[in-house]
Amino acid sequence: MGMCYESSTVCRDFCFNFIISISMAQPPNFRPKTNPSGPHHIAWDPSKENTNLEHNIPHPSGILAVNIILDYLSSSDATLKNILPFWIHSLSTFPYLTNHLDLFSRIKTCLNQLKGEQVDSLIQATTQLMPDYLNQSRDIFMSIDSSTNSSTKRSLASVIPKMYSYDPEFTLSILDWLLIDSDQNTCVLATGSLGFIIRSNRNAYYLRAPIVIQHGNQKHFKYW
Known part of the structure; x- marks a missing residue:
């Protein structure tokens, strides 16, 4: 939290992994296991579709802590601009955390307050989530119109x-x-x-x- 308060690029670029570790209640060097999700991936094996699911179950206390951190980032103009959009973009590559961390609500709120490269990160995050959350992603895109x-x-x-x-x-x-x-x-x-x-x-x-x-x-x- 203290490092976030400084709103530095060091925090933005190097502290994100702590968010994932906290959400899973794992050590800082934790890396979630992944499994290719479709036949367009060379390594995809349907017999192992659910093999790693138990390794990617967030911890309730960890999720609570991360939500508090993200709420804190939303409350400061500096961190809202310099950290939160980029972390949301990074979080979009962990779709099993999306609902737990209320990412779509955070994206929608940030879009109403930010411009420039921050918005790029939010739009890219929404696009990244389309395969797993099509309707929610559509809602975000439909909120953008000619008056935006x-x-x-x-x-x-x-x-x-x-x-x-x-x-x-x-x-x-x-x-x-x-x-x-x-x-x-x-x-x-x-x-x-x-x-x-x-x-x-x-x-x-x-x-x-x-x-x-x-x-x-x-x-x-x-x-x-």
């Missing part, structure tokens, strides 16, 4: 390719309004995302090509 600040919209546009790989139809609905957003940089980023989508869905590309031309952004798309 430009930096948040740009961060959203930049993760469209990854979102599309998890949830194509929903992602296209987000892309549609990003392509006509009033912020030119958001439009440019969204247009660039079509370079990824055309590889797997030409029809989706052809339907949106006139919109790109109408807004004069075709020069930002290398496939024209």
Whole structure:
């Protein structure tokens, strides 16, 4: 807690592992066991699907302590800006902690208060959680609209390719309004995302090509 109070980059970059250790009530050098989760992983073995689950069960007292720490980070402007968004991003790689630490509520609250690289971390965290928490991730993305600040919209546009790989139809609905957003940089980023989508869905590309031309952004798309 004392190191967090300083809101230093050292704390941000090197103290996160303590959060995981505390949540699992394990020594500081603890590393959770992982198991590849699908056939797209070379090492995936369905016979071992649940082998390591017992090793990744959080400790109630540890979860309580970590929630107190995260609440503390939320209460200070300095730590809210310099530590919390980056730790949330890192926590998104431990999906079994998501509900215990109320990550989606924390993401939504932070999005309303932050801009810039902090928002990038929060958007990336939400995208990272899509495979395990699709509906909750959708709710976060749906809370972003044309009236949202430009930096948040740009961060959203930049993760469209990854979102599309998890949830194509929903992602296209987000892309549609990003392509006509009033912020030119958001439009440019969204247009660039079509370079990824055309590889797997030409029809989706052809339907949106006139919109790109109408807004004069075709020069930002290398496939024209």
